Amino acid sequence: MKPLPLLVSLVSLSALALAPAALAQAPASQAVAKPATQTPTQKRAPLARSAAKAVEEATPIDEDTDVSLSDAELAVAQRVYVGNIPCELGNAVQVTPAKRQGFFILQVDKPRKARYFMHPVESRTGAIRLEDPKRGALWLQLGNKSMLMSQKLGLRVADECMSPEQVTLADEMKRNPPRSILEPAEPHR
Numbered sequence: 001m002k003p004l005p006l007l008v009s010l011v012s013l014s015a016l017a018l019a020p021a022a023l024a025q026a027p028a029s030q031a032v033a034k035p036a037t038q039t040p041t042q043k044r045a046p047l048a049r050s051a052a053k054a055v056e057e058a059t060p061i062d063e064d065t066d067v068s069l070s071d072a073e074l075a076v077a078q079r080v081y082v083g084n085i086p087c088e089l090g091n092a093v094q095v096t097p098a099k100r101q102g103f104f105i106l107q108v109d110k111p112r113k114a115r116y117f118m119h120p121v122e123s124r125t126g127a128i129r130l131e132d133p134k135r136g137a138l139w140l141q142l143g144n145k146s147m148l149m150s151q152k153l154g155l156r157v158a159d160e161c162m163s164p165e166q167v168t169l170a171d172e173m174k175r176n177p178p179r180s181i182l183e184p185a186e187p188h189r
Helices: 003-032 049-058 071-077 164-175
Strands: 083-086 092-097 104-108 114-121 128-132 137-141 146-150 155-161
Touching: 071 114, 092 155, 104 128, 104 137, 114 137
Parallel strands: none
Antiparallel strands: 083 092, 092 104, 104 114, 114 128, 128 137, 137 146, 146 155
């Protein structure tokens, strides 16, 4: 091994190690140079997390929407499971019908408390789909489970949510799994 490349790499490593110390000293010397005649301004402390939650819970959801539901969407709304629906990891989603026909208020407690004003949207797959376009949320209700997704964050807020009807169907699917479309068709007799 040649000594010159080793020496160059050691010098560059020591420069990197000393750079943060030099940067940390620079703002301190600038802070001392400021005149002391300025009066300190008092900043208002940010709200505590619990106070912010209390404000959010007390603030009514904006139910003013320009969405008008079709007859097909109102039919979808009648098939939505309502009540407290337990989910995985101790989470739960509370689905409550809103005052306006066909609309729902969804509230989830974990990972952070959030409420959504949702309306049904037609789906070609047969799944029940509720959306809150203002907050970017999507509630997808399948036969065996439901999930709440954040379209803004691109992740599932609540998954494996099951109403009693969905638990029954999921157990039935475990006992008698449906035939896969990849399996060969049964021969005709």
